[in-house]
Amino acid sequence: MKVFQWLFVVVLIVPFAEIYLLLLVGGIIGAFFTIFLVVFTAVLGAWLLRQQGFATYRKFQANLAQGVMPAYEMIEGPIILVGGALLLTPGFLTDILGFACLVPSLRKKIAQYVLENHWLQPGGSVFGQRGAAAKDVLEGEFRKDD
Numbered sequence: 001m002k003v004f005q006w007l008f009v010v011v012l013i014v015p016f017a018e019i020y021l022l023l024l025v026g027g028i029i030g031a032f033f034t035i036f037l038v039v040f041t042a043v044l045g046a047w048l049l050r051q052q053g054f055a056t057y058r059k060f061q062a063n064l065a066q067g068v069m070p071a072y073e074m075i076e077g078p079i080i081l082v083g084g085a086l087l088l089t090p091g092f093l094t095d096i097l098g099f100a101c102l103v104p105s106l107r108k109k110i111a112q113y114v115l116e117n118h119w120l121q122p123g124g125s126v127f128g129q130r131g132a133a134a135k136d137v138l139e140g141e142f143r144k145d146d
Helices: 003-029 031-065 071-088 092-102 104-116
Strands: none
Touching (some): 031 092, 071 092, 071 104, 092 104
């Protein structure tokens, strides 16, 4: 299955699953407490997003100051962003995935997996494959004499 087909299936299935879970939980604990839980997870998610985002930014800056490539932080940043977006989305499934993205140990393992599988290689594209144009590049210097 292609990426867009998977994305289409996810976009169709996730809202139905979220609505089903919201109705199920609402039937068990009541509408007020269900709405409270949804709002609470959104507020908690925004707070965690801010805290984890600033912590990752500080690590990024510290690595740059030491002259170390902040590879993990460059991968963790988008993971934190996705986690925050999922937590701000109403629903319990997206909240679980969002909290998983904001747990530092899980985020570190995801970043390590991405780096070890060479999805980001120096000098390459995002998935480590150089484009056809990169083969045709000649290294050299240029100087214009008047």
